[in-house]
Amino acid sequence: MKGTVKDLLKISGVHGYAIVRDRNIQIKLPSKHRFAGAKNQIKILYDDLMQAQKRPGNTIEIYLEDLVLTVFISGITMLMVLSSTRVNLALVRMTGKLVIANLAKEKF
Amino acid sequence: MNQDISGGLDNTRCPEIIKILSLGRRSGRLFLNNGSATGNIFFRDGEVIHAQCGALQGIKAIYELAVWTSGEYTFSVDETPDIVTVDMPVDTILSEATNRIRQMDRIVSLIPSSTIVYAFDPDIKEKEITLKSIQWKVLAQIDGKKSIADIAQHIGLGVSDTMKVFYTLVKAGLLHEAYLAEVESTLDLIGLPDTPFIRALKDDLTRAVGPIAPFMITETAREMNIDLLAEDLEQKAALVETISSKIPSESMSLKFLDTMTDWIHTEAM
Numbered sequence: 001m002k003g004t005v006k007d008l009l010k011i012s013g014v015h016g017y018a019i020v021r022d023r024n025i026q027i028k029l030p031s032k033h034r035f036a037g038a039k040n041q042i043k044i045l046y047d048d049l050m051q052a053q054k055r056p057g058n059t060i061e062i063y064l065e066d067l068v069l070t071v072f073i074s075g076i077t078m079l080m081v082l083s084s085t086r087v088n089l090a091l092v093r094m095t096g097k098l099v100i101a102n103l104a105k106e107k108f
Numbered sequence: 109m110n111q112d113i114s115g116g117l118d119n120t121r122c123p124e125i126i127k128i129l130s131l132g133r134r135s136g137r138l139f140l141n142n143g144s145a146t147g148n149i150f151f152r153d154g155e156v157i158h159a160q161c162g163a164l165q166g167i168k169a170i171y172e173l174a175v176w177t178s179g180e181y182t183f184s185v186d187e188t189p190d191i192v193t194v195d196m197p198v199d200t201i202l203s204e205a206t207n208r209i210r211q212m213d214r215i216v217s218l219i220p221s222s223t224i225v226y227a228f229d230p231d232i233k234e235k236e237i238t239l240k241s242i243q244w245k246v247l248a249q250i251d252g253k254k255s256i257a258d259i260a261q262h263i264g265l266g267v268s269d270t271m272k273v274f275y276t277l278v279k280a281g282l283l284h285e286a287y288l289a290e291v292e293s294t295l296d297l298i299g300l301p302d303t304p305f306i307r308a309l310k311d312d313l314t315r316a317v318g319p320i321a322p323f324m325i326t327e328t329a330r331e332m333n334i335d336l337l338a339e340d341l342e343q344k345a346a347l348v349e350t351i352s353s354k355i356p357s358e359s360m361s362l363k364f365l366d367t368m369t370d371w372i373h374t375e376a377m
Contacts, residue, residue: 088345090345090348091345091373091376094345094365094369095373105119
């Protein structure tokens with residue numbers, strides 16, 4: 001296991017991901033996905049979650065009607081995994097924890 | 109007490125912190141805590157003047173602290189030591205510390221944790237074995253019950269130096285892991301099913317937490333109401349995730365998560 005975003009995309013039911021670091025946002029989603037152009041909304045969520053007292057922990061699951069947003073935070077880095085509600089969520093959390101640990105180590 | 113720098117050792121290792129404090133010509137005390145041990149390094153105008161880690165003092169303590177990969181650190185300004193035990197330029201200290209880290213990375217690939225217990229291997233392949241006195245000192249302590257950390261404490265050697273001795277002894281084929289054999293026998297005792305998943309889980313968890321691994325597996329499965337014989341991948345992943353959150357060392361927890369996530373990914377294909 002390399003613990004990279006590619007490992008996340010291999011999980012059946014994962015649509016894509018967004019990585020936010022300070023002012024940089026990288027979104028990897030199918031072009032027609034309804035979150036594909038949601039840069040501003042993701043940035044608002046990031047700004048809110050960066051305030052540690054506003055979040056329940058460093059791994060957060062947000063359930064929407066037809067998809068789940070699994071958010072991982074380490075320092076000023078946020079990884080958001082977008083998946084269907086039928087995904088193996090424990091596997092997403094396990095892989096996501098490894099990915100965020102590696103992302104947090106990267107120099108940027 | 110004025111604390112002005114703090115953080116986690118998983119992101120910034122001790123030599124990097126020493127370098128920053130040295131470049132800033134800082135004076136004060138750097139306190140490090142890895143969950144099971146603590147250490148201090150004192151600075152005066154950016155020079156290291158004293159270090160302590162458990163029973164170790166001076167440069168040996170710095171080399172011990174240099175290889176820590178998890179835990180926290182705090183720098184408190186203007187705290188001064190009662191004694192001076194280090195008189196070496198920071199560049200020389202950092203150069204040797206970097207060598208130690210490289211060495212330690214190699215050691216950890218064979219001996220992932222100081223919680224591992226070793227026993228004598230009855231099938232020695234070499235005809236003749238020559239031992240250094242420190243190796244003999246360590247060998248004399250091996251009883252199939254004491255962990256590497258226990259032995260380090262017993263003989264007053266740093267954990268990293270003791271792991272180095274173990275590395276040589278294991279490489280020479282003199283020792284084998286005692287836990288794995290013990291855990292095999294406890295499997296029946298506590299009723300862990302013998303499946304490839306449970307074997308992988310048990311082996312990796314034993315590397316992270318030692319012989320309590322089978323108990324941790326059954327206890328967590330009981331708490332989560334999970335059937336260990338179930339073939340459901342979601343249940344397996346949930347079990348692994350919960351167990352990983354119970355491993356005290358962050359680096360060991362990530363290592364465990366890494367191997368087991370790989371296992372589950374392969375199974376999911």
